[in-house]
Amino acid sequence: MKIVIIGGGAAGASCAARLRRLDENAQILIIEKTNEISIANCGLPYYVSGVISERENLLVSTPAKFKNWFNIDIKLNTEVIKINRQDKNLELAGGEIITYDKLVLAQGANPVMPNFEGACFDKIFNVRTLKDADRIKDFISKNNPQNAVIIGGGFIGIEMAENLVHAGLTTTLVEAGSRILTQVDEEIAQDAQNTMIKNGINLILSDEVKKFSRNKIILNSGKEIEYDFVITAIGVRPEIKLAKEAGLNTGHGIIVNDFLQTNDENIYAAGDNIEAKDFVSEINTLTPLAGPANRQGRIIADNICGIKSNYKKTQGTSVIKIFDLTIASTGNNEKQLIQKNIPYWKTYIFSNSHAGYYPDASRILFKLLFDDSGKILGAQASGKEGVEKRIDVISSVMRLNGTVQDMIDCELCYAPPYSSAKDAVNILGMNADNILRGFVKPAYFEDLETSYLIDVRPETAFKTNTIPNAINIPITEIRNRLEDFPKDKKVVLFCNTGYTSYCASRILIQHGFNNVYSLMGGIELYKILKQMKQTLIKL
Secondary structure, eight states, X not given: OEEEEEOOSHHHHHHHHXXXXXXXXXXXXXXXXXXXXXXXXXXXXXXXXXXXXXXXXXXXXXXXXXXXXXXXXXXXXOOEEEEETTTTEEEEXXXXXXXXXXXXXXXXXXXXXXXXXXXXXXXXXXXXXXXXXXXXXXXXHHHOXXXXXXXXXXXXXXXXXXXXXXXXXEEEEEESSSSSOTTSOHHHHHHHHHHHHHTTOEEEESOOEEEEOSSEEEETTSOEEEOXXXXXXXXXXXXXXXXXXXXXXXXXXXEOOTTSBOXXXXXXXXXXXXXXXBTTTOOEEOOOOHHHHHHHHHHHHHHXXXXXXXXXXXXXXXXXXXXXXXXXXXXXXXXXXXXXXXXXXXXEEEEESXXXXXXXXXXXXXXXXXXXXXXXXXXXXXXXXXXXXXXXXXXXXXXXXXXXXXXXXXXXXXXXXXXXXXXXXXXXXXXXXXXXXXXXXXXXXXXXXXXXXXXXXXXXXXXXXXXXXXXXXXXXXXXXXXXXXXXXXXXXXXXXXXXXHHHHHHHHHTTTOOSEEEETTHHHHHHHHHHHHHHHHHO
């Protein structure tokens, strides 16, 4: 059997290696348009800055290794220009015809590169390949630039901004949207924005590039930014031209079934160029992430070799480092749930990275989204330590169709340097369970303007800082001051992070108050949200 794979990235390379491990006699050929195969694309920003010093460290594998270890042939710098499905062959740019029994489309996606007015393209770069990173490093080395501008506030844009700061450049990031990191919700993204600003990045939101002069970028707002070079990180566009011209079903990406087959049973597709079902909504979506691409390549190899294997939807689990901050998420965010008309509850907690009594514990903000049945729809977190391991646990519970009760039941490692006896995952599940059981009524930032606000912390804390228009009734006085709580208004209780107000609301609910709510995340979350609004106004 002859298998041809177009594309030597994560999906294509993993498919090829798995094929050989399953079938020693198969004839396997990878055709790659560039001069690179199986590189660690996610490490490119760190290579540009020198954090990763050795270029070879980004070479996950090489053509020589594929040949020597796996007896896999590779054609680099070779473009496929046509798929002839009826004859089961490919036409290459040079006129050569390649036949196949099974074909795998794994070309990934290409960077979006707008045709900016006045742009000097010898000073504008993107970061998709190792060659791209080499060009940026070479430019920096030869030209000693001082001012760099990043266009785009996604993963690559943010990582490039951080690494250019590490390299000593004055760095500006321009994002057309009202915030960076659309994978998470605003309150989580605010931590990232604060961290970037604190570390010297000039962050410009809700503005776009209008045109370029030789040394300045002019934005739609009229603001001008000096630059020595620019890196665009606006996003990627799936490579579907070949598939579309061959009559395969496409939408935004190539349409595949659960076995990653196209509408041609002899042609499979995987990676950034396919639409896969979203784990929460089951709606086809594009998710350009390395983890899913690698798994998809393996699944295709299994199916080609007669091992029935199906792809079980994409959760979109991701993590990003921003200086000393880590932000991670899984599943859908609040905006996505609203767009898809999926009903949900939400809750927030603040938790220490490890036991509070052990030195150097740091704060983590968690957000959990779930439905009436307790099904987990998504989770996000922001902090300095232990963030991604908690999101990984929640992602695993989701993958196994677990609920918030399963988060409570998780038996996780505990020792003071690492966690608490009740881990943040457990507490987040308990918090959600309390909401579903009606033990607490949740209130949020958007409820404050129309509610009667009561700060249940001690008077000394209330006098130090509180939410405007709130009165103070400490939790220790509630049982003796029940008459001070109105029953004809929505009463929102709050404290620092939400635990004290939860306890206070339990007292009142058991005394017959049905109009009492607890502010999820408390004053700490309120401050983040207020800071977010102020930052946007300032920017």
